[in-house]
Amino acid sequence: MGDLPPPIDPNRLVHEPGRLALLAVLNAVEEADFLFLMDQTGLTKGNLSSHTSKLEGAGYIEIEKAFVGKIPRTIYRLTGEGATALQEYRAHMSGVLGSIE
Amino acid sequence: MGDLPPPIDPNRLVHEPGRLALLAVLNAVEEADFLFLMDQTGLTKGNLSSHTSKLEGAGYIEIEKAFVGKIPRTIYRLTGEGATALQEYRAHMSGVLGSIE
DNA sequence: TATTCTAGTTTGTAGAACAAACCAGTTTGC
DNA sequence: GCAAACTGGTTTGTTCTACAAACTAGAATA
Numbered sequence: 001m002g003d004l005p006p007p008i009d010p011n012r013l014v015h016e017p018g019r020l021a022l023l024a025v026l027n028a029v030e031e032a033d034f035l036f037l038m039d040q041t042g043l044t045k046g047n048l049s050s051h052t053s054k055l056e057g058a059g060y061i062e063i064e065k066a067f068v069g070k071i072p073r074t075i076y077r078l079t080g081e082g083a084t085a086l087q088e089y090r091a092h093m094s095g096v097l098g099s100i101e
Numbered sequence: 102m103g104d105l106p107p108p109i110d111p112n113r114l115v116h117e118p119g120r121l122a123l124l125a126v127l128n129a130v131e132e133a134d135f136l137f138l139m140d141q142t143g144l145t146k147g148n149l150s151s152h153t154s155k156l157e158g159a160g161y162i163e164i165e166k167a168f169v170g171k172i173p174r175t176i177y178r179l180t181g182e183g184a185t186a187l188q189e190y191r192a193h194m195s196g197v198l199g200s201i202e
Numbered sequence: 203t204a205t206t207c208t209a210g211t212t213t214g215t216a217g218a219a220c221a222a223a224c225c226a227g228t229t230t231g232c
Numbered sequence: 233g234c235a236a237a238c239t240g241g242t243t244t245g246t247t248c249t250a251c252a253a254a255c256t257a258g259a260a261t262a
Binding site: 002003004005007008009010012015017020021024025027028029040041042086087090093094096097099100101 | 103104105106108109110111113116118121122125126128129130141142143187188191194195197198200201202
């Protein structure tokens, strides 16, 4: 059964499953490339690209474009702001889920 | 830091914050009317109406329209299916959140 | 009988996720 | 050395959906 829930108002930027997956992966590894992120999140290239752009725009991740030899290689990292947002999301949703049942 | 997260694929019908709030409230009280739900969830009338319709369409809640004297009174209840979906969502998201940090 | 209140539903719009198409550059096969 | 295929993405277009505003039917009020 459970108590009445607290106000539910998660950060929508984090709440979206695709982006949550991205942030969670980057939180775990702290550095990843495009293919690794595709593999881990199950996102298509297009979605991964647009989600990473959105997260970069929010300052939650940073994107570093470099070359390894002649092959372009893009590295993604969580920023401090992104880590904070993820932790806040986690705390918020833990509270919500805890009120259920 | 945290481990790599498990596949993240929450039930979208439940994941949407407005509907999650609705389900969580109904899970706590097991019966509620329109105004109580508006108050508890913070949803506007229009959104509450459309979210309840969607949840009813999914079989997650039942809507009983009755009259108290001459005033129509609509009662909302969680169904067994809805309770199951909510518990599954809770389990899924708990696993995801647990993998963070 | 006109006005307002209650309890919703319907409608219109703006935003966002998603997949498909596209693109620049590189490697491989013939 | 030219074409075809692969890498590593970005851009574009469509569909879905949340949201708020406008609407509605009936009841109480004045």
